[in-house]
Amino acid sequence: MTCLVHASGGGSDRPLLTKVITPTEIQNFDNVAKFDLHNLDITTFDELVSLIDWLSKEPHMALIRGQAIREGPNQFRRLRPRAGAPATIRASAEGEHWIMLDIDKYVLPDFIDDKDEMIDLIISELPAPFQDSSFVYQWSSSSFVHGDVKTVSIHLFFALKRPRTCYNLHTRTMRGDWSSGLIDAAPFNPIQLHYTASPIFKDRVIDPLSDNRTGVRFDRNDTVDLKPFVEPRTSPNFRTGGAPLVQDIDGLISVIGDDGHIHAATRTASYAYARQTPFALRSDDTFISKVMEQIAKAGRGDDYSEHYVKRMIDTAVVKITR
DSSP states (O other): EEEEEEOOOOGGOOSSOOOEEEESOOOOOOOOOOOEEEEEOSSSSHHHHHHHHTTTTTTTTTSSEESSSSSEEEEEOOOOOOOOOOOOOOSSOOOOEEEEEEEEEEEEEETTOOOHHHHHHHHHSSGGGTTBBBEEEETTTTTTTTSSOOOEEEEEEEEEEEEEEEHHHHHHHHHHHHTTTTTTTTGGGGTOOOOOOEEOOTTOOOOOTGGGEEEEOOOSSBBBBBOOOOOOOOOTTTTTSSSSSOOHHHHHHHTTTTTGHHHHHHHHHHHHHHHSSSSGOHHHHHHHHHHHHHHHTTTTTTTTHHHHHHHHHHHHHHHHOO
């Protein structure tokens, strides 16, 4: 059971849960306090496709992974009681049969400008169970609006063979086998809004994605057979404090190009560098030089640039520090 949320209000006063794009600005989502809450079941890929397609046309609606304790209008999204008011949302104890992977500010190689190739590249970096499964995709509201694209953001919806809980997915993304920085952990908070509506374009602004903003890719499997994540048991110590273990940055750089893996290996090294190196001790130029040298050894020096590696570092820093 998951929850469909509808911004509370009436008629033209109902707040928007999407962005408005004009010739001069991209207006952010309205600040919405209260919602009408409706529970629904999503158990198959066909149901997921139909739901996301419908929601893409509903600018006042969105999804969350949690479920409403009591369905009805005009409610806050609360996991815990506050100031005498009861909680309104709870995490499903059984988990959900669907998952949305939030790929935020994905740094593109300089030589890729085809949208299908962008999706192919992102899918190739996902955990193996997702790579041969059907999915629904939604480009972010501001994708391709400004023409030249260096990073992209996209939501990927998959149906799961067995339900998975918010806690399990969040833990896995923060400090488990999904912690490379590719997948954002925020959507695995039970009250986190999944914005699904296409943006509204005004004053003769043309949507650069037209009918391709939301789409479906069919593959061998309709559901992802996602094995349960078992959190590793590690003894607390002063060095790690429960954080990810320290990685050998030079070692991560040295495997760039192995088996043709440039992009994913560069991102992994960049995230380790951004996460582990204190700002005062950082030398981006040295790191970039080492990465570019390794890329050149792999015979791909003409395909990647120093600016590409710098974007990778900057994106990692933003994600880690926000």
